Amino acid sequence: MADKYDVIIIGGGPGGYVAAIRAAQLDMKVLLIDDRQGEDGKPAPGGTCLNVGCVPSKALLDSSKHLHHIQHDYKAHGINVEKVSMDIGQMLKRKQGVVKQLNSGLMQLFKANKIEFINGRGKLLADRKVEVSPNDRDKVTHTGEHVILAAGSVPIEIPGVKFDGEHIIDNVGALELEKAPERLGVIGAGVIGLELGSVWKRLGSEVVLLEAMDTFLAAVDPDIAKASAREFKKQKLDIRLGSKVSGAKVKDGKVEVTYEDAKGEHSETFDRLLVSVGRKAASDGLLAEDSGVKLTDRGQVEVDEQSRTSADNVWGIGDLVRGPMLAHKASEEGVAVVETIAGQAGHLNMDTIPWVIYTDPEIAWVGPTESELKEKGVDYRVGTFPFAATGRGLAMGEAAGMVKMMADAETDRILAVHIVGPQASELIGECVVAMEFAGSSEDLARIVHAHPTLSEAIHEAALAVDKRAIHKAN
């Protein structure tokens, strides 16, 4: 039977499900539609992030980091571990257990918030009608006063390199390998390539990353990219810049990849090939021709600053629309849209969205890179501080990396903070808060930071902006 809802949401990832919960909190009648199922055929809400992205990748990053520490770092701490062995099957089982626990936690939250959830596909028709094809029932059409499109993204495939799910794989395949391939090729040394490349390197693979750009981590501040490249080299991640892949074919269970760099054409043979060259909006099959929603030439749903599409009361959020493809961006966008619908002042500050790359050391930043500030002609001051000069970093045996802070030369307002180092993912939070409150480097410099902690590196970088760091020469 067709029903009317205050809000219908298509896509149950961190964008869609958070929007659904917030809408329910605001007393709206909510229908959430998500097509994802687990291996057991049960609904698996949480989107790419929970099922095949953020969460499982971090589970494997953490498991493989434990192994790496035992093999390489414990001895220095005076701990000798003999006969270390690994059980990749158990690592995958643990990872899947974490995912399943969160899937069922979400189903309980939907119930507790009286959100109607349909496991199936949704398609937007004209006048905010949504055709739903449930996985276990016949098609039905519902109408929403508002519709939020939150269908997320899918991996980009490159010409001549077709995913086969076994030898040529995307993020899904790279999170399910039952044993470490002897040689793992990775096309694209971006976020996924580095994170999943690190996992399999630590678990024993020889990892070669073929990156088309001549610059390593072009979106990252150049000093931070340089410092992280040094660490990755020590870890023997073989990153080949300026390498343009022309094709890949599977032969006798191996993948032969051809690529070109400044020295000419080369070919390499791998046991598995991960393609991680970016993701694109999952807009295929989402919209009927007369839905009224415009797409950009890149297939993204076109939205304005407040996430409004070209159709009345239809909104777009998360990976499906412009902006960074990050789970927390999707979630906060969902909250802002629902609060706007409820007549509140829904708002998302795109300038203070933190980025994290969960390599070892971690990379995290908020705000523009130094190159971007230069390009814009901004007058700024820089303060840096190395973790090697912090007592905590040394005590932990994790002292690689640094904090780099940039503040406006005239007002001292913090413009950006870039970190490469231990627990950068947690440390960046303080910087985001400072920037949200329009803080200055002096504000952070005057705040008492506990000793000994890694956060002292933030404190010292803030002091260094004014050339008065205590534990390094200015």
Ligand code: FAD
């Ligand atoms: P999604 O999470 O993609 O969810 C959309 C959902 O909608 C999916 O379940 C999809 O199946 C469903 N759907 C699509 N079309 C329809 C339809 N027509 N009907 C019904 N359902 C539909 N981001 C971070 O911030 N931190 C990280 O650590 C991080 N790690 C990542 C690691 C990997 C390997 C990958 C691939 C991504 C990672 N990301 C990370 C990015 C993050 O996963 C995305 O930015 C985030 O999931 C986007 O959320 P979303 O709600 O827009 O879309």
Ligand code: NAD
């Ligand atoms: P990415 O944009 O981070 O990296 C893709 C890399 O591939 C780039 O360096 C690009 O220059 C390179 N490339 C593109 N075409 C190529 C080609 N033909 N040959 C060789 N190299 C090529 O994309 P990704 O790693 O696929 O990740 C997709 C998105 O998912 C990220 O941008 C990010 O938004 C999100 N993500 C976030 C996290 C996190 O927050 N920790 C983790 C994983 C993914």
